[in-house]
Amino acid sequence: MIDVLSKSNRDTAITIRRILKVNHAGEFGAIRIYGAQILIAGRLFPDIVKTLEDMRDDEIDHCRLFREAMPERGAKPCRVMSLWSLGGYVLGFLTALCGRNMVWICTEAVESAVHRHLQDQLAFLDNRDPDLHALIASIQEQELAHLREAENNQKSQGLSRALLLPVIGALTDMMIWLSTWGDSSCMRSEMARDKTAKSVKPTNAI
Ligand SMILES: [Fe+2]
Ligand SMILES: [Fe+2]
Known part of the structure; x- marks a missing residue:
């Protein structure tokens, strides 16, 4: 029993x-996407630069907060931040x-993917790491505000949006997977196992 418990804790x-590694890398990528978009927007449509x-600035804050949460949990940043740096910058540059x-379609796609990941993580962290759960919940609120901003700023939501949302969403998922060398897949399957276990538990308890 002790062995089972210690394995589960491990x-x-x-x-x-x-979770920390994926989130930190993702925030870094978001900083780079916005950075490239700000550069182009400054020349072509300066009215959206401030937004x-x-x-x-929010993403910079999130990145710092995830980095600060790492040492006490023994986590380290992913080894290929340069991949996120380049991928994020190219995505931001081309869409702008x-x-x-x-720009807003790209933001909607990326923020939707982020929101999906954070939602899964919150379900997993509930009762396991209350501090990290609270941190992610507060960050998720800001990510949702980014998502709403992106949705509200779109002048048209035609074919380009319908085609690009899944493509950019898949690219974001692929970047997360690549940047963590597949850790995100393991993480998702662990969280899925956890969800299944939770849904089975009440029946066993009866
Ligand atoms: Fe963020
Ligand atoms: Fe965001």
Whole structure:
């Protein structure tokens, strides 16, 4: 029984380290996306620069908070931050070149993917790491505000949006997977196992 418990604690600790690693890398990528978009928007549509800068400031804060939460949980940043740096910058640069509407479509796609990941993590962390749960819940509120901002700023929601949302969403998921060398897949399957266990538990208890 002790062995089972210690294995389960060990698995939880590993998943928590993976969550921090994925989130820190993701925030870094978001900073780079907004950075490239700010650069292009400054030249082509300066009226949205302030909004983009405010959102980038939030991402800088999130990145710092996840980094600060790492040492006490034995987590380390992912080894290929340069991948996120380049991938984020290219995505931000290309979408901004396609116009302001594309900036908001890109933001909507990325923030939706982030929101999905955070939602899974909150379900897993509930009762396991209350401090990290509270941190992610507060960050999720700001990510949702970014998502709403992106949705509200879109002048049209036509075919380009329908085509690009899944593509950019999949690219974001792929970047997360690549940047953590598959850790995000392990993490998701651990969280899925956890969900299944939770849904089975009440029946066994009866
Ligand atoms: Fe963020
Ligand atoms: Fe965000």
